[in-house]
Amino acid sequence: NKVGVPREITAGESRVGLTPESALQLVKLGHDCLVETGAGLSAGFSDEAYRAAGVRVVATREAVYAEGDVIAKVRPPQADEVALLSAGKTLISFFYPAQNKDLLEQARETGASVIAMDMVPRISRAQKMDALSSMANVAGYRAVIEAGSNFGRFFTGQVTAAGKVPPAKVLVIGAGVAGLAAIGTATSLGAITYAFDVRPEVAEQIESMGAEFVYLDFAHSQGGGQQDGAATGGYAAPSSPEFREKQLAKFRELAPEIDIVITTALIPGRDAPKLWLEDMVAAMKPGSVVVDLAAERGGNCDLTVPDQKIVSPNGVTIVGYTDFPSRMAAQASTLYATNVRHMLSDLTPGKDGVLVHNMDDDVIRGATVTKAGEITFPPPPPKIQ
Ligand code: NAD
Numbered sequence: 001n002k003v004g005v006p007r008e009i010t011a012g013e014s015r016v017g018l019t020p021e022s023a024l025q026l027v028k029l030g031h032d033c034l035v036e037t038g039a040g041l042s043a044g045f046s047d048e049a050y051r052a053a054g055v056r057v058v059a060t061r062e063a064v065y066a067e068g069d070v071i072a073k074v075r076p077p078q079a080d081e082v083a084l085l086s087a088g089k090t091l092i093s094f095f096y097p098a099q100n101k102d103l104l105e106q107a108r109e110t111g112a113s114v115i116a117m118d119m120v121p122r123i124s125r126a127q128k129m130d131a132l133s134s135m136a137n138v139a140g141y142r143a144v145i146e147a148g149s150n151f152g153r154f155f156t157g158q159v160t161a162a163g164k165v166p167p168a169k170v171l172v173i174g175a176g177v178a179g180l181a182a183i184g185t186a187t188s189l190g191a192i193t194y195a196f197d198v199r200p201e202v203a204e205q206i207e208s209m210g211a212e213f214v215y216l217d218f219a220h221s222q223g224g225g226q227q228d229g230a231a232t233g234g235y236a237a238p239s240s241p242e243f244r245e246k247q248l249a250k251f252r253e254l255a256p257e258i259d260i261v262i263t264t265a266l267i268p269g270r271d272a273p274k275l276w277l278e279d280m281v282a283a284m285k286p287g288s289v290v291v292d293l294a295a296e297r298g299g300n301c302d303l304t305v306p307d308q309k310i311v312s313p314n315g316v317t318i319v320g321y322t323d324f325p326s327r328m329a330a331q332a333s334t335l336y337a338t339n340v341r342h343m344l345s346d347l348t349p350g351k352d353g354v355l356v357h358n359m360d361d362d363v364i365r366g367a368t369v370t371k372a373g374e375i376t377f378p379p380p381p382p383k384i385q
Helices: 021-030 047-052 061-067 101-110 124-129 131-150 177-188 202-210 221-229 243-254 279-282 325-347 362-367
Strands: 003-007 032-036 056-058 070-072 088-091 111-116 158-160 163-165 169-173 191-197 258-265 289-292 309-311 318-319 368-371
Touching: 003 061, 021 221, 021 325, 032 047, 032 061, 047 056, 056 061, 061 124, 070 325, 088 202, 088 243, 088 325, 101 368, 111 362, 124 325, 124 362, 131 177, 131 258, 131 289, 169 177, 169 221, 169 243, 177 202, 191 362, 243 279, 243 362, 325 362, 362 368
Parallel strands: 003 032, 003 070, 032 056, 070 088, 088 111, 169 191, 169 258, 258 289, 289 318
Antiparallel strands: 111 368, 158 163, 309 318
8 A cells, every 4th residue: 555645735734644753664564655745844854854764755746646545644635635535545634524514525425535533532542543632732732832932931930149030820721631731831841830620530630740720619628519511521511600600700810810821621512611701811910921722613712813813902912823733843743643653553454555444443433434435424432432
């Protein structure tokens, strides 16, 4: 089999689906790799580096699609990329089938198989292919770096001859994969870090990373009343009005003290909940920073403008970029290409370059959204957890 990797065509996308290192691993699985010229450049991988890893560099996207049996890329394909697919080919990329129904139908018509990296089931066995988590990890780290570059002060407290500097106070709202990465980064830079989540079970993880879990004022001990927003499968559900009021009251109390807010709160299938409201921004000190990782889904902050950085009337910077992983393209590509390589490893059980698209395998089944002219999304629930 040949694995072909095109240059990403989405404006501003710097990641790539294959690195020289992952190519070496794919060769061990019996695959040949080809890459479009310049595909890795914005992520720090030159054509030369690919060639040195045994990858053939071809001149055009059309050549990649014509020769590749498997096409591996990052972003969901655009319509003219789908048009280059045909029966017998397999596309591996992010796809978001629930949000991209037309694209899914278009892909079905080509007869190609599509494996959506965003549909990999979140079970232990599939962690090595969990690209949502690997990209959320990069986004959480980058959110803190972005906050730091917009914050005019140190994170860590210092006592210097020129005066005493207090440590920065960081609040992370939502402690899933991205939030925990942000907590780890902020504490390692020396900030005093607080974190809040509607799922009380993350309190231990937050505390083990050196941050303080923000409990709400319920009569129960250990955040018993904080169960409110916990749903099944480790995801959150919308909060009740009472819970939300308590949460907002707590944030209002914290706002004048906090220098940096990083919001990551998401609820599956819904717009991002609004949690950092205009009056909270107004209560923050000038020079404070809000980084809203939920911007793509409408934002957790009232004032967030997706894809932009704005400054509020009282001097608070609000960062609403939606491409944090792409802003760390080398790291994100390395992790993503490893996720794809593991997917291909499971698809090539004989290590002989022969693709076996086994629909009895929960992970492969879960991620497959079209196969042989049929739409196979949504998948049945996985048999094992
Ligand atoms: P996510 O991106 O869907 O949400 C981010 C966080 O926002 C979640 O922690 C959620 O509880 C929180 N949130 C929602 N509403 C909120 C509110 N009103 N206030 C504050 N916080 C709010 O989550 P994710 O990062 O994709 O992870 C979800 C869960 O899945 C986590 O428990 C994670 O550990 C788990 N997970 C498991 C696996 C695996 O088993 N292979 C892989 C990845 C993630």
